[in-house]
Amino acid sequence: MSTVPKSAPEPTLSDVAALAGVSRAIASRALSAQPRPVSADKRERVMRAAETLGFRPNSLARGLANKSVNLVAILVNHIHDLSDLDLFDLLLTEIQAIGKQVIFIRVGAGEDAERFLRDGVAYHVDAALVFADFADAATMRTMFRNNAVLMLNGHHDAGAASVTMDEAKGIGEAVADAAAKGVRSAMLLTGRMMSLVEQARVASYRAALQAHGIELLAELAGDYSYASGRQLARQIDVDTTGAVFCTSDAMAMGVLDAHRQHFPDHRPARFRLYGFDNISLTQFDAYPISSIGADRKEYVAQIVRILNDPAGLASGGGHVLVATRYVPRLTG
Amino acid sequence: MSTVPKSAPEPTLSDVAALAGVSRAIASRALSAQPRPVSADKRERVMRAAETLGFRPNSLARGLANKSVNLVAILVNHIHDLSDLDLFDLLLTEIQAIGKQVIFIRVGAGEDAERFLRDGVAYHVDAALVFADFADAATMRTMFRNNAVLMLNGHHDAGAASVTMDEAKGIGEAVADAAAKGVRSAMLLTGRMMSLVEQARVASYRAALQAHGIELLAELAGDYSYASGRQLARQIDVDTTGAVFCTSDAMAMGVLDAHRQHFPDHRPARFRLYGFDNISLTQFDAYPISSIGADRKEYVAQIVRILNDPAGLASGGGHVLVATRYVPRLTG
DNA sequence: CTGTTAGCGCTTTCAT
DNA sequence: ATGAAAGCGCTAACAG
Numbered sequence: 001m002s003t004v005p006k007s008a009p010e011p012t013l014s015d016v017a018a019l020a021g022v023s024r025a026i027a028s029r030a031l032s033a034q035p036r037p038v039s040a041d042k043r044e045r046v047m048r049a050a051e052t053l054g055f056r057p058n059s060l061a062r063g064l065a066n067k068s069v070n071l072v073a074i075l076v077n078h079i080h081d082l083s084d085l086d087l088f089d090l091l092l093t094e095i096q097a098i099g100k101q102v103i104f105i106r107v108g109a110g111e112d113a114e115r116f117l118r119d120g121v122a123y124h125v126d127a128a129l130v131f132a133d134f135a136d137a138a139t140m141r142t143m144f145r146n147n148a149v150l151m152l153n154g155h156h157d158a159g160a161a162s163v164t165m166d167e168a169k170g171i172g173e174a175v176a177d178a179a180a181k182g183v184r185s186a187m188l189l190t191g192r193m194m195s196l197v198e199q200a201r202v203a204s205y206r207a208a209l210q211a212h213g214i215e216l217l218a219e220l221a222g223d224y225s226y227a228s229g230r231q232l233a234r235q236i237d238v239d240t241t242g243a244v245f246c247t248s249d250a251m252a253m254g255v256l257d258a259h260r261q262h263f264p265d266h267r268p269a270r271f272r273l274y275g276f277d278n279i280s281l282t283q284f285d286a287y288p289i290s291s292i293g294a295d296r297k298e299y300v301a302q303i304v305r306i307l308n309d310p311a312g313l314a315s316g317g318g319h320v321l322v323a324t325r326y327v328p329r330l331t332g
Numbered sequence: 333m334s335t336v337p338k339s340a341p342e343p344t345l346s347d348v349a350a351l352a353g354v355s356r357a358i359a360s361r362a363l364s365a366q367p368r369p370v371s372a373d374k375r376e377r378v379m380r381a382a383e384t385l386g387f388r389p390n391s392l393a394r395g396l397a398n399k400s401v402n403l404v405a406i407l408v409n410h411i412h413d414l415s416d417l418d419l420f421d422l423l424l425t426e427i428q429a430i431g432k433q434v435i436f437i438r439v440g441a442g443e444d445a446e447r448f449l450r451d452g453v454a455y456h457v458d459a460a461l462v463f464a465d466f467a468d469a470a471t472m473r474t475m476f477r478n479n480a481v482l483m484l485n486g487h488h489d490a491g492a493a494s495v496t497m498d499e500a501k502g503i504g505e506a507v508a509d510a511a512a513k514g515v516r517s518a519m520l521l522t523g524r525m526m527s528l529v530e531q532a533r534v535a536s537y538r539a540a541l542q543a544h545g546i547e548l549l550a551e552l553a554g555d556y557s558y559a560s561g562r563q564l565a566r567q568i569d570v571d572t573t574g575a576v577f578c579t580s581d582a583m584a585m586g587v588l589d590a591h592r593q594h595f596p597d598h599r600p601a602r603f604r605l606y607g608f609d610n611i612s613l614t615q616f617d618a619y620p621i622s623s624i625g626a627d628r629k630e631y632v633a634q635i636v637r638i639l640n641d642p643a644g645l646a647s648g649g650g651h652v653l654v655a656t657r658y659v660p661r662l663t664g
Numbered sequence: 665c666t667g668t669t670a671g672c673g674c675t676t677t678c679a680t
Numbered sequence: 681a682t683g684a685a686a687g688c689g690c691t692a693a694c695a696g
Contacts, residue, residue: 010477012673023683028675037681056477059453060401061673063392064688071435071453080421089412092438101452103403103435106424120433121391121403121453145342145388226616257617284558285589286618344689355667360691369665393689396672666696672689680682 011053020049031057063124070100072307073125073144075113075132078106081224082250083277090296091129094304100126110134117143127307130155133195137162147314150306154196161317163302165197168204170292170324174245174274175208177290177332183242183272185215189232189255191224191247201247201276217241222251229254238262238270249275249282252289256331266330273331282329290332294324343385352381363389395456402432404639405457405476407445407464410438413556414582415609422628423461426636432458442466449475459639462487465527469494479646482638486528493649495634497529500536502624502656506577506606507540509622509664515574515604517547521564521587523556523579533579533608549573554583561586570594570602581607581614584621588663598662605663614661622664626656 017027022042029036030046038046049055063069072095079088095102103122107113110132117123127148130140137157140149151162178186188205191198202219209216220235222228229251236244238259246252252275256263262270266288275282278293299322306313306320326332349359354374361368362378370378381387395401404427411420427434435454439445442464449455459480462472469489472481483494510518520537523530534551541548552567554560561583568576570591578584584607588595594602598620607614610625631654638645638652658664 013675014673024674025676025683025685026681029682032675039681042681056455057451058396058456058673059451060392060395060456061688062675063453064390064396064673064690065675067688069392069453070451078421079424080417082417085412085414085417089410089438092411092436093440096438096448101435101437101454103433104424105433106421106428108425116428118388119391119402121395121401122433123388124390124392230617253616253618260617284585285562285592286585345691346689356690357667357669357692358665361666364691371665374666390689393672394691396674396689397691399672668693668695670691670693672691675686675688677684677686679684 010058011055012058013055015053016046016049016055019053020045022046031055068126069121069124071103071121071125072100073103073105073122073128075105075107075128075130075135075140077108077110077132077134079104081248082281083248083279086277086280086296087300090300091303094300095307098304098308100307107132107134114143126310127313129303129307133192133197147316148310150303150313152303154200156319157316159316161306161313162319163299163306164319164321165294165299166321166323167197167201167292168207170294170326171201171204172208172211173326174290174292174332175205175212175214177326177328178243178272178274179212179214181272183214185217185241186243186245187217187236187241188219189222189229189244189246189251190219191222191251193221198247205245205247214242222246222248224248224250226250226254226257230258233258236271241271243272243274245274245276247276249277249279249287249289249291251275252291252331253281253287256287256289263331268331278327282327288330290329291327292324293327294322298322342390343387345387345389347385348378348381348387351385352377354378363387400458401453401456403435403453403457404432405435405437405454405460407437407439407460407462407467407472409440409442409464409466411436413580414613415580415611418612418628419632422632423635426632427639430636430640432639439464439466446475458642459645461635461639465524465529479648480642482635482645484635486532488651489648491648493638493645494651495631495638496651496653497626497631498653498655499529499533499624500539502626502658503533503536504540504543505658506622506624506664507537507544507546509658509660510575510577510604510606511544511546513604515546517549517573518575518577519549519568519573520551521554521561521576521578521583522551523554523583525553530579537577537579546574554578554580556580556582558582558586562590565590568603573603575604575606577606577608579608581609581611581619581621581623583607584623584663585613585619588619588621595663600663610659614659620662622661623659624656625659626654630654 017024029038030043128144136155137160149160220232233255275289275291278291282289349356361370362375460476468487469492481492552564565587607621607623610623614621
């Protein structure tokens, strides 16, 4: 197929060994990241030879021998929620910082993820970060060759590590805030209900609202998007609704736009409005939406910590919870 | 290192061959994607054996033998511009659709990209899509093992294919629109000037403004972000400025927020405002910003087309231009 | 059409 | 500490 005119035929370990006047084994050891027994002078010669040749280890070959490629897969439904921007850039940075590269897999609704993965390099990653909401841990373990699966979609399982946001806390704070401001009734705009995270989120809202004696007038099913919030907002009766809780900031933005006239100077004149995820867009003047979110730095740090402990990861490591908190802004 | 308790030792091609009662070569051919000479019945037996064993080809091994891994790298400075959301989800989808997987590389300002790439799988990708703005084609060719580099950052070179947006066209239309509305003076808010794309963009604005006899009052250096637009907006003298052109929609959003009072009902009462990229956020009510952009579907289609022609790619394939156009909204 | 034989580039016993 | 040799799993000549 690829009859590419290769200018210089890549130097291999053998070339380095030859130039250094040592065996391939020595060259391999000298170049290894882990400490391996090699005499100082030979190590030196190997390093020098590698340098002059411009040697680049072939990580595929290394992976084949090692069964480890310093590659992690990130499995997502898609990347177009506004909250993705805030997360993935940081995640990518931190994963690269520990010397691993990232292969992004977009599985949409999960249709043919299995087939797609089967013949790809992704199947051989050292670890898989699962954000896609359809997937349970057992399926993921068979989908990827190894057991090193980190569940980030709310699916729990003794065999897989997980990092989950403790959303009940932030939700409790937000609802308490509303209650303290005299809210007696509320509506809830929800997202993709097939997601376990979303189910837990909704349950938390119900519980918190009940605990504070706030009547839940209705739950409207959206899809996290601005458009769905904009659309569902029509069903809000501003005369009877004390607060609108949305399970995404984007939906809250839609609601806000639909009811601008009730938010003079962005401050609620009729109902209070709460979003979710605390995306950076809520810092834009036009959408000063009170929200709920975790410290992303900490969330990512936990993920990376687990990634760095392959033994723990593979053995089903820990299940860690990251706290969320209520972040008041103008609309709440 | 990874002493993972592997339940079942992955079946290999040898196992399949054994169970099917054929040689490994036959098994390999039967399982190959390309048509290879194998008798119908043996092929059948191999397929059945592979099926019952749950055989998954090891793509690392295949890659080692083949020198091709069906993997493409996407090199970016970062992923946090709003326009990234609109692009990468689509790009990922389409690349996966042609059976390739994507490894994302975030190089920040380009500090140690070389070192980082050196020992990663990314070095062995079949092709590299370069969005990062610091990189010239020659550097990229040595950075990745092969010549299959596709430049998307405005850097041209006889040795590498490229897809570039023909921004002059859209910019010309936008400026013409302003001129037609009586605009006689304007300010320009720019982004990262080390980017070739940005330099061309700014040059296009200068040329178009001059051509239409619009006086360029000042160029203010921002960084594409909302915050920078919000900040620089203070320097706009609404009494003398007929229009503000921004080289990103996010900056225009910042300007809009800074001067809300001059846009009653989002319509310009003082100066006209133009963004760039035509991001989906400009469809939100609060930011109805007139913008300039290309058809993303076509842009991505061109990229994928080139990706699918490895011969052309490696030999420095074509340089294709994708048209942009002016997209009027309320602020223009 | 089929099986045998070499590798792809690297790591790792295992003797020395 | 060192080198020879045996793989990792697969594909590609090359004879039959």
